[in-house]
Amino acid sequence: MALAxxxxxxxxxxxxxxxxxxxxxAPGGPGLPDRDAHDRTPYGPVAAPGDGAGRRTMKSDxxxxxxxxxxxxxxTAEIYGGAQGLYDYGPLGASLKRQVEEAWVAWFVGLSHxxxxxxxxxxxxxxxVRASGHLENxxxxxxxxxxxxxxxxxxxxxxxxxxxxxxxxxxxQIAEILLANHARCPNCGSTALSVxxxxxxxxxxxxxxxxxxxxxxxxxxAQSSYLAFPRMWDVGRHALPLGVAVVGKAYRNxxxxxxxxxxxxxxxxxxxxxxxxxxxxxxxxxxxxxxxxPVLRVPRRESGEESPExxxxxxxxxxGGLPEFYVYHLVHCYRFFRDVLGYPADRLRLFEKSxxxxxxxxxxxxxxxxxxxxxxxxxxxxxxxYRGEYDLSRHxxxxxxxxxxxxxxxxxxxxxxLELTFGVDRNVWALADLLLGVEGERTLxxxxxxxxxxxxxxxxxIPKAHAAYALRLADELAAANxxxxxxxxxxxxxxxxxxxxxxxxFCVTVDAETLAExxxxxxxxxxxxxxxxxxxxxxxxLVSRIRTATCLPxxxxx
RNA sequence: GCGGGCAUAGUGUAGUCUGGUUAUCACAUAGGCUUGCCAAGCCUAUAACUCGGGUUCAAAUCCCGGUGCCCGCACCA
Numbered sequence: 001m002a003l004a005x006x007x008x009x010x011x012x013x014x015x016x017x018x019x020x021x022x023x024x025x026a027p028g029g030p031g032l033p034d035r036d037a038h039d040r041t042p043y044g045p046v047a048a049p050g051d052g053a054g055r056r057t058m059k060s061d062x063x064x065x066x067x068x069x070x071x072x073x074x075x076t077a078e079i080y081g082g083a084q085g086l087y088d089y090g091p092l093g094a095s096l097k098r099q100v101e102e103a104w105v106a107w108f109v110g111l112s113h114x115x116x117x118x119x120x121x122x123x124x125x126x127x128x129v130r131a132s133g134h135l136e137n138x139x140x141x142x143x144x145x146x147x148x149x150x151x152x153x154x155x156x157x158x159x160x161x162x163x164x165x166x167x168x169x170x171x172x173q174i175a176e177i178l179l180a181n182h183a184r185c186p187n188c189g190s191t192a193l194s195v196x197x198x199x200x201x202x203x204x205x206x207x208x209x210x211x212x213x214x215x216x217x218x219x220x221x222a223q224s225s226y227l228a229f230p231r232m233w234d235v236g237r238h239a240l241p242l243g244v245a246v247v248g249k250a251y252r253n254x255x256x257x258x259x260x261x262x263x264x265x266x267x268x269x270x271x272x273x274x275x276x277x278x279x280x281x282x283x284x285x286x287x288x289x290x291x292x293x294p295v296l297r298v299p300r301r302e303s304g305e306e307s308p309e310x311x312x313x314x315x316x317x318x319x320g321g322l323p324e325f326y327v328y329h330l331v332h333c334y335r336f337f338r339d340v341l342g343y344p345a346d347r348l349r350l351f352e353k354s355x356x357x358x359x360x361x362x363x364x365x366x367x368x369x370x371x372x373x374x375x376x377x378x379x380x381x382x383x384x385x386y387r388g389e390y391d392l393s394r395h396x397x398x399x400x401x402x403x404x405x406x407x408x409x410x411x412x413x414x415x416x417x418l419e420l421t422f423g424v425d426r427n428v429w430a431l432a433d434l435l436l437g438v439e440g441e442r443t444l445x446x447x448x449x450x451x452x453x454x455x456x457x458x459x460x461x462i463p464k465a466h467a468a469y470a471l472r473l474a475d476e477l478a479a480a481n482x483x484x485x486x487x488x489x490x491x492x493x494x495x496x497x498x499x500x501x502x503x504x505x506f507c508v509t510v511d512a513e514t515l516a517e518x519x520x521x522x523x524x525x526x527x528x529x530x531x532x533x534x535x536x537x538x539x540x541x542l543v544s545r546i547r548t549a550t551c552l553p554x555x556x557x558x
Numbered sequence: 559g560c561g562g563g564c565a566u567a568g569u570g571u572a573g574u575c576u577g578g579u580u581a582u583c584a585c586a587u588a589g590g591c592u593u594g595c596c597a598a599g600c601c602u603a604u605a606a607c608u609c610g611g612g613u614u615c616a617a618a619u620c621c622c623g624g625u626g627c628c629c630g631c632a633c634c635a
Contacts, residue, residue, distance in 0.1 A: 061628075062570095069569055069586080075626090084626085134635070201635075219635090255559065255633050263634075359635065441597075462593060489588085493596035500596090509595065525595070532596070 060374045063432055064260055066443075070501060072096070072432070073261070085257025085265035087425075092502055095453035095483070097268070097428050100341070101247045103451060104270045104422060106552040107336050108245060113557060114236055115243030115272065120224035122249055123205060126214040131398025132223050132391070134202060134216075201252045217251035222419060224248075225273040226391045229415075233405055240407065240415060241276040247424070259375055261429040268424035274329075275415035277407065278389070281325035287556065288331040289314040295350045295366075306378075308349035325418065326364055330384050332555060333368055333420055337381065340553050341427065342448045343434050347371045349378060361390035372433040381430055382422040389414050436503070445503030446530060449549040454485045456546055457499040461511040463488040470510040473524070473539060480543045482550075496527065505529045506546060514539075 058066070068074045071090035076083045089097055109115045129135045207215035218224065225244040236242045247270040257263045293316065294308035311320065316327045330350060337343045353365040364386040369378040392414050396403040404414040436445040449455065458474040460466030467488055474486040485504065487495045492509065499507050507527040513520040526537040526545070537545065 065569060136635085252634085258628090443597095459595090461595065465593075491597075492594070493598085495597095496595080497597045507596095511595075512593085527595085534595075 058374055058433075058437065060260065063374045063436070066436070067093070067432060073428075085254055085263065087261065087264065089428075092453045093428065096431070096447075096451065096503075097424060099451045099453065100424055100427055100431070101268070101270060103340050103552050104336070104424070105245060105247065106554050107332075107340055108270075108272045108420060109243070110554040111272075111332065111557065112241070112243055114239050114241060115245060115274070116232065116236065117245045117247070118225060118228055118232075119248065120221075120228060120246060122218055122251075123207070123215050124218050124223060125207070126216065127398060128223060128227065128395075129202065129216050129219070131394045132226075133394065134219055134223075135200075201254065203251050203253055219252050220250050221246040221248050221269045221271050222273055222391070222421070225271070226395050226417070229275060229392060229395075229403060230401065238405070238408075240405075241274050241281060242415075243272055243274045245270070245272045247271075261425040262375065262379060264425060267426075270422040270424050272420040274418040274420070275392075276325070276418065277413055278416045279411070279413070281323075281418075283325050283328040285313075285317075285324045285328055288328055289317075291331045291334075293331065293334055293350055294345070294348055295352070297352045298354045301352070301354075308351075322364065326384065326386055329418060329420060330366055333382055333384055333422075335555070337368055337370070340448070341431065341451070342446070343370055343430065347434055351378070351380075358385075361387055363388050370430050370434065372430060374429075374433045379426065379430075380423070381426055382420070385419040385421065387417040387419055389416050391417055436501075442497065443501045444529070445501060447503035447505070449505035450552050452503045452505050452550075453483065454499070454502060454504045455483045455550050456506040456508055456542075457485045457487055457495065457504050459486075459492060459495050459507065459509045460488050461492060461509050465512070466510040466515065469515060473508070473510060473542075476539075477542065477546070480547075482543065482546050496532075500529055503529075505549065508537075508542065 070092055072093035073087050073089045076086035076088050105117060109117055126135065202219050203217040205215045205217065207213040225246055228244060229242075232242060232244055248268065249266055250269050251266050254263055254265055257265055261267075289312065291313045292310045293313060295311050295316065296305070296308040297320070300309065313327050313331050316322050316330075317324050320327075322330075334348065334350060337348055338345050347370055349369050349371075351367045351369045353362075353367060358365040362385045364384075366384050367380045368382040368384075370381045371378050392403045395401075396414070404412050406412050431447060431451070432445070435447055437443070456477060458470050458477065460470040470488070471486060474484050477484040485499070487498065489495065496507055506529065509525045509527065511525070514522065514524050520536065522540070523536050523538050524542075525534045526542070527534045
């Protein structure tokens with residue numbers, strides 16, 4: 001079933017978005033690419049983004065207040081005034097985050113029979129981060145200007161007087177060079193620069209009983225996957241491409257954590273590392289070649305353009321010079337955001353990073369960005385990195401183990417890595433920014449049904465009369481493994497409103513007809529969140545109807 | 559890290575300039591009335607001056623410091 005194709009969106013498990021409530025953008029529409037318009041003219045402009053149907057967007061403060069109030073998330077150690085860059089997820093948030101993770105796994109691990117999920121340790125011995133380059137790069141010394149108090153990496157200041165950089169120098173040597181050359185502050189020109197102090201974005205740990213061994217909280221989950229490669233090569237029965245997926249926490253001691261879930265000190269990443277034969281990475285490209293993508297490439301960016309242009313996957317390969325395997329995965333990432341998470345297509349762009357911007361080991365990098373009103377612009381939500389052989393080669397040297405493998409045709413190769421990376425917390429925020437809003441009188445969270453923390457609310461129309469039946473029904477649904485919430489507080493309208501705000505896709509109401517003998521005995525009203533439409537449904541059908549709608553989408557495998 | 563601004567119930571706020579009753583209002587939450595299918599109404603209840611120090615007979619209000627948040631700069635291998 002070609003769920004990933006746009007038409008799948010409006011029906012079945014593709015989600016429960018009301019197309020009418022979305023802006024009718026010229027190209028694409030709400031996740032529904034206009035094929036005719038784009039097969040032949042892939043370079044048309046993307047329509048100006050906007051919010052149809054009177055949806056009012058929220059700024060960061062207001063959105064965060066709403067999320068706090070509803071128990072989605074709040075600052076860690078709030079009663080002590082909070083801890084910068086740390087947040088706790090409450091009941092709704094924990095559940096939503098988990099659903100996002102599951103959706104990610106279903107989609108990306110589902111890409112191939114040879115992709116696997118791992119759950120590695122969060123602490124890495126020093127030798128690992130030394131080999132990966134994190135120790136070296138994260139200990140870049142930092143100097144500050146005594147006059148204007150600006151802070152810089154020593155390398156930035158030294159660039160002009162010492163082109164080879166600061167590699168291998170200790171703080172004292174850097175200080176000498178700075179002084180001897182009368183180095184100036186890049187900001188104000190003052191020569192009053194402080195002694196360089198090491199600054200490391202990793203959390204270091206005293207490891208072991210003696211406390212003399214060093215270890216670090218992993219700064220990214222990817223390293224664990226590289227370390228697991230030899231073991232996974234056996235587990236995966238010696239086949240390339242081999243995919244290793246990790247969903248887990250990473251830790252960075254950010255200088256200035258800000259913007260709530262966008263710059264955290266402890267955050268959750270979902271990353272798929274695909275090891276492949278550099279001589280060829282076969283993909284069923286025909287399945288994606290017609291897909292129009294909103295891309296913003298480096299030359300267009302350099303001309304000052306901020307908006308993406310629509311280009312088909314085929315054109316990105318034919319005239320864009322990108323390899324098929326790369327574009328194929330870029331398409332699947334884009335589809336994940338659009339079709340699985342349900343982000344409006346006109347809020348997404350694929351942003352190419354230039355040589356200067358991307359890490360040196362990345363040969364290709366596109367960030368998938370979402371335009372978030374709450375944060376005032378496009379923000380990185382995921383990325384596709386072609387990392388080449390950097391990682392296996394570094395860990396091969398660091399560990400002294402040969403990480404190359406012998407293929408069935410007898411060739412010995414060191415696999416290359418394609419990394420699909422995804423910020424889970426950021427996307428929880430993006431789901432709130434893009435899909436939660438005030439629409440007229442309602443506050444409505446248009447989450448896809450399979451992401452909603454609660455799948456169905458069960459209400460007695462009149463608590464005194466119908467509570468017993470409704471409670472029993474709620475228990476039955478829960479027993480069928482459906483996330484259900486019983487509510488008999490306030491008026492029926494208030495209960496619907498609470499569920500709308502939490503993104504609950506369905507509400508079931510037990511009324512007098514449910515109990516009375518007759519044709520409608522054991523039927524209830526099933527109310528759909530976005531349209532508010534009610535249908536009379538036999539209670540026996542509820543489980544299968546809700547299950548169908550809350551089934552996670554999966555891509556076709558290759 | 560630097561500079562500026564801000565800080566009052568769960569949320570949003572009035573009061574601060576000009577110190578002086580029981581700290582305003584709305585929403586939210588809980589209970590009651592309402593036989594009610596989309597946040598109605600009425601009654602009741604819970605609930606706050608960011609923290610520490612100072613000035614004063616008296617501090618939410620004035621002063622000093624801490625912390626946090628927001629914006630800008632810097633940082634984000």
